[in-house]
Amino acid sequence: MRLVTAIREREWPLVLGAALFVSLLTAGYYYNITFVQLGLIDLGTRLVGMSSSTVSLWMGALALLTFLTAVVVGVTMDRRGWSRDLRTKFRLLTLVVTVQFVLTAVAPAIRTVPAFGAWIVGCSLALGLGFPVSFSLAIDFVPVPDRGYVAAAITALTYFGANALPLAWSIDVFSALLTPAMVPGVLVLAVLSSGRIERVETLVDEWATQHERFGRGRFCDDGPVTVRTLAFWSPVALLFGVFFIDSLGFLRIIETPALVLSSWQSPDFGTRLAIAVVHAVGAGMAGVLYVNFDRNGLFLWIFALFGFTYVLYTSDLRVAAFFPGAASDPSILNPLFYSLTVSFYTTLNFALWPDLSTAETIGTHAAIGVGMAGWLATFLSTAVALSLEHADVGLLTHLNLVNALALLLLVALAVGLYSRRVYALARGDTA
Numbered sequence: 001m002r003l004v005t006a007i008r009e010r011e012w013p014l015v016l017g018a019a020l021f022v023s024l025l026t027a028g029y030y031y032n033i034t035f036v037q038l039g040l041i042d043l044g045t046r047l048v049g050m051s052s053s054t055v056s057l058w059m060g061a062l063a064l065l066t067f068l069t070a071v072v073v074g075v076t077m078d079r080r081g082w083s084r085d086l087r088t089k090f091r092l093l094t095l096v097v098t099v100q101f102v103l104t105a106v107a108p109a110i111r112t113v114p115a116f117g118a119w120i121v122g123c124s125l126a127l128g129l130g131f132p133v134s135f136s137l138a139i140d141f142v143p144v145p146d147r148g149y150v151a152a153a154i155t156a157l158t159y160f161g162a163n164a165l166p167l168a169w170s171i172d173v174f175s176a177l178l179t180p181a182m183v184p185g186v187l188v189l190a191v192l193s194s195g196r197i198e199r200v201e202t203l204v205d206e207w208a209t210q211h212e213r214f215g216r217g218r219f220c221d222d223g224p225v226t227v228r229t230l231a232f233w234s235p236v237a238l239l240f241g242v243f244f245i246d247s248l249g250f251l252r253i254i255e256t257p258a259l260v261l262s263s264w265q266s267p268d269f270g271t272r273l274a275i276a277v278v279h280a281v282g283a284g285m286a287g288v289l290y291v292n293f294d295r296n297g298l299f300l301w302i303f304a305l306f307g308f309t310y311v312l313y314t315s316d317l318r319v320a321a322f323f324p325g326a327a328s329d330p331s332i333l334n335p336l337f338y339s340l341t342v343s344f345y346t347t348l349n350f351a352l353w354p355d356l357s358t359a360e361t362i363g364t365h366a367a368i369g370v371g372m373a374g375w376l377a378t379f380l381s382t383a384v385a386l387s388l389e390h391a392d393v394g395l396l397t398h399l400n401l402v403n404a405l406a407l408l409l410l411v412a413l414a415v416g417l418y419s420r421r422v423y424a425l426a427r428g429d430t431a
Helices: 002-008 012-047 052-080 086-109 113-136 144-164 171-194 198-208 210-214 230-253 269-292 295-322 333-355 362-390 395-426
Strands: none
Touching: 002 012, 002 144, 012 052, 012 086, 012 113, 012 144, 012 171, 012 198, 052 113, 052 362, 086 113, 086 171, 086 198, 113 333, 113 362, 144 269, 144 333, 171 198, 198 210, 230 295, 230 333, 230 362, 230 395, 269 295, 269 333, 295 333, 295 395, 333 362, 362 395
């Protein structure tokens, strides 16, 4: 690891920059999976008084607007050279975190649908500006050989904190926790972007040239990857499938009290701690696999784990349906394997886009990759989940559908990789 060598040789600017990147991405992702994904559901249903279906539609709108905003921001960053200008990125992030601080503080006071809608728009714009900028910092702070390990650290810290901390999924609780926690972030980013402190400026000058020494991403060795190439769109499509499957299944799981109260909202701290530990272990495994193997192998693992996880969930439901007397509490293995899978694909998502990019393309690639694979997939899966709910599709049938999609993508990827290898051998390429 380049960062380990940097610690031994006391290259503190490099080490401090990587630590800053991990802190920013961990805080941002924790905010997203707690306050945005879980807190807004509570805000819309409990405080504003909307139905779950209506709130889901608003969440879908948030995802779609975030995606569109991100694409505009990412393309603009590359065309104007902001992707290579660290100070500009610090200024943009200062704006993003300041806006999110205000939105987080006022969220518990919202009581009307128009106010909720205005809040959704403001949040979408902040998120759409924030994630292309934050993901692009990888080229400034993380050496190419270490990106898998750094992505694993972000994933492990985020999910460990989200699951180990005994918090109710309430907008009031999340706001009370995150509002004061965001103050140091605003101050640090303001100092870094101010240009008024000589020692800080010297450090930023050092960071600003690191991307030139790091070079292009790992998967650009055979030439730059562009949005016109299959090398870019194939991982976008695969991660879109991953996020779609995850969201489609998780939306139904958290609406089933027996499943969520025996896992992520269990009153037993030991259960939540086990989930947190598995998340951290899974992230570490994914980081090692990412660094040492081809990304397609990791995708195979992800789809296989999703398929196996939903086999576990559906098996429990079948046993309960056919043998009511033999039914017991949901197995802890189900959320543990689910958590393992989520850590795998989250680690891949953090590491992949910088490694498919150069300093000139990271803004566009991060915006389209994360936006389409994450936010747009969430928008579409929310719409599908609502359609299934309105059609009175049962829990077992819903999860069977999710499992079938995971297995379909697993088989399709395996067949595609095999066909590509056969084609290469037929052309005489033995590499």
